[in-house]
Amino acid sequence: MSRNLWFSAFVTAMLVSPFSVFAQEELRVVEPFQLQRLDTQTGGFQLRANGVTETLVQTNPEAAVLPALAERWETSADGLKWTFFLRPNVTFHDGTAMTPEAVAASFKALLPTGNLIKNAKVKDVSAGDGTVTFTLEQPFAPFLAYLLDPAVPVLAPSSFASSGELTAIVATGPYRIEKAELPQGLDLVRHDSYWGDVAKIERVRVDGIPNPETRVNIALAGEGDLVLEIPTTAVSRIDRSGETHIVRAPVPRVVMMLVNVKKPQFADVEIRRALSFAVDRQAIARTIMGNEDLAANQYFPPAMKGWHFEDFKPQTLNVAEANRILDELGWKPGADGIREKDGTRFAGMMRTFPQRAYLPVIAEALQAQLKAIGFDLSIQVGESSLIPEAQNDGTLELGLGIRTMIYQVPDPVARLTSDFATDEPSTDATGATGWKSEEMRAAVAAYNLTTDPEARLPLQREMAEILQNELPVIPITFTDEKYAVSERLEGFVADPVMQTRPLNHLSFKD
Structure with a gap:
């Protein structure tokens, strides 16, 4: 040539x-x-x-x-x-x-x-x-x-x-x-x-x-x-x-439902418990994530030693208990099966984003599951930045987001601080919306002053327990990469x- x-x-x-x-x-x-x-x-x-x-x-x-x-x-x-x-x-x-x-x-x-x-x-x-x-x-x-x-x-x-x-x-x-x-x-x-x-x-x-x-x-x-x-x-x-x-690898990440606790349909922690009881986490983890063991019945995954606790009372599927709670709180089903109370419809729009392909699919699963307790969930898929914008201006009702606990800093307290212990505006689609806990803030402050790892353990449990009991966010599933x-x-x-x-x-x- x-x-x-x-x-x-x-x-x-x-x-x-x-x-x-x-x-x-x-x-x-x-x-x-x-x-x-x-x-x-x-x-x-x-x-x-x-x-x-x-x-x-x-x-x-x-x-x-x-x-x-x-x-x-x-x-x-x-x-x-x-x-x-x-x-x-x-x-x-x-x-x-x-x-x-x-x-x-x-x-x-x-x-x-x-x-x-x-x-x-x-x-x-x-x-x-x-x-x-x-x-x-x-x-x-x-x-x-x-x-x-x-x-x-x-x-x-x-x-x-x-x-x-x-x-x-x-x-x-x-x-x-x-x-x-x-x-x-x-x-x-x-x-x-x-x-x-x-x-x-x-x-x-x-x-x-x-x-x-x-x-x-x-x-x-x-x-x-x-x-x-x-x-x-x-x-x-x-x-x-x-x-x-x-190549599959577990990662310290949770998919969670963001809840605006200032909205009347989510203000009572018992309502958030009812929403959590309506979620079939095992089904979502098995069919969408491909691994039933990823079902998240608390905020931190099992691999995070010192932050995950086997003796916590799990939030598992219990539709009967969810309906009992809502009945007791006075949320009555309407003609279309959707509950309401004092003129407030038991409903909300969930924002999520498509970059994580599983999020819109999980949102659709939640839409079907929450209907069993008389909740009308609508879904909006858009840019991830729209969620923190709605959190900051107070218009967010529900969101479906993810949190990698040690994504930028290899200590979960960094994320707990930015998500649950600050008054600064949110910069990403995670964390509390309208929720504030002085107990959480005190535990974070004490942790930041404690150099002994053993002395930190009770504080870690306290922070995890607050999230488990008050549900400012509702964990759905863990993920792998x-x-x-x-x-x-x-x-x-x-x-x-x-x-x-x-x-x-x-x-x-x-």
Whole structure:
């Protein structure tokens, strides 16, 4: 073949196949959420999960906090100063050295926009001789876990304009951003001077594909090496495809019904108990989630030791008891079978979103199940942002959302604080709506002052018990994560605490 003909054939092949010559050495990750902006506040988790950003500490599969960019740390006797001894010879993606001054400046710039670390009330960050010291306004025992807030990674000075505004993501992780095509995806390239295990695969393409069926088709066609959030209904199809296989991993996540307790039809805790008794969790877990053991009769899943309690009285299916409670409270069935009281119809609209394919299906199951106690449930499927908007303006009646307990910070108290122990507006589709508990707030405050893990256990039980008894949210099912993994890929191990995807440990089979 002549040189010109060979080149023409080569170009044609490249245009036809997304995984031709050069692409064979590119890892393609497909995830359900698109990166709308290249910032750490809204996109911090995706950036960390895909190996771009890091902070001073990291977690292991048991959610224990381990050294990362800091080799060790010390705490002052009064609990107000935390000093971190930085790992030497760490290089940013732009080739500059990670100095104490750069680390301190990064935290000072990003702390005001932090999502969860704001609860630690950091007063100052200062650089020392190979160290960075945080001064807190008050003792805060879980500070190490809060340092994993992905909104506040360690970034190079070149990430910021002279005004302090974040203009680029120049970090320390095993991959650096080569190109951002928002909201479609990111092109990443290996950081050859990485301080840890240098990535085996040179290039990564990360695509945000919200539509679950599109993600399934990508997996079936072998056009994705690691495809996240596979619907249960597609698992057997993918396993039979020969291109990919399914890896299932339990995750600390609950699907829950959000209830606006300021609405008269939900204000009484006994009404919320009746709603809970009407839910057939086993049927939902078995038919929709593909695993009956995922039925959630309390807020925390069994794997979360110290937070899940076998002796709690479970909220299980009992339609007769639900109807007895409603009869006793004076909610009378109308001619159409729907109850009402004092002119208030026993009804509500449930908002949910499609990015998690199982949510609209669970909503339809709840619609049928709640009708058995005379409740008229309508459903609206839309953008997930509509739920917190409705929570904040008071118009939400019901929502169906999810909560990953250690999604950003590997300590459940972070989520309990933002969901159930603050007056600040909600930023995502979770947490209490119109509900306030001084007992919960006191338990959270006591936990944050308690450094002894054994002394924390009674407080953990108290917080879990409050949620079980007062039902500001009604747990429906736990979930597992289903990944479609290419047959050409090896080394993938799911992170059970969902802090990262160790892409630098993956390789292609010979």
